[in-house]
Amino acid sequence: MLKALEIEPTDSELRKPWQNLIAAPLKVQLRLAGFQVERAQTLEEIQRRPAAFGETFNTTRHWAHQERPDGRRSPVEVLGWVRGRAGAPERLQYLFGQVQFLRTVNS
Numbered sequence: 001m002l003k004a005l006e007i008e009p010t011d012s013e014l015r016k017p018w019q020n021l022i023a024a025p026l027k028v029q030l031r032l033a034g035f036q037v038e039r040a041q042t043l044e045e046i047q048r049r050p051a052a053f054g055e056t057f058n059t060t061r062h063w064a065h066q067e068r069p070d071g072r073r074s075p076v077e078v079l080g081w082v083r084g085r086a087g088a089p090e091r092l093q094y095l096f097g098q099v100q101f102l103r104t105v106n107s
Contacts, residue, residue: 004095
């Protein structure tokens with residue numbers, strides 16, 4: 001699928017996880033968002049809480065940025081200008097539709 005999306009994977013060296021600049025922060029976000037979802041009482045809350053968490057996480061001052069000379073302190077201030085490539089909705093639906101509904105929920 002990466003090839004179809006024109007994404008070139010790169011490998012981190014063994015025992016050097018800091019080379020992957022996205023995995024660690026996403027794992028932290030996943031754990032914290034998961035905690036929020038577990039506290040949800042309704043389906044609406046389950047759908048809303050991860051987005052609300054993401055907004056808070058990305059707009060809150062982060063310790064890692066506290067000494068930046070440009071005064072940017074939150075992830076959105078630091079990376080707000082970064083944009084990915086837009087994909088045609090039909091193409092994305094085709095590619096992700098193949099794996100989107102693999103889960104089965106039953107009683």
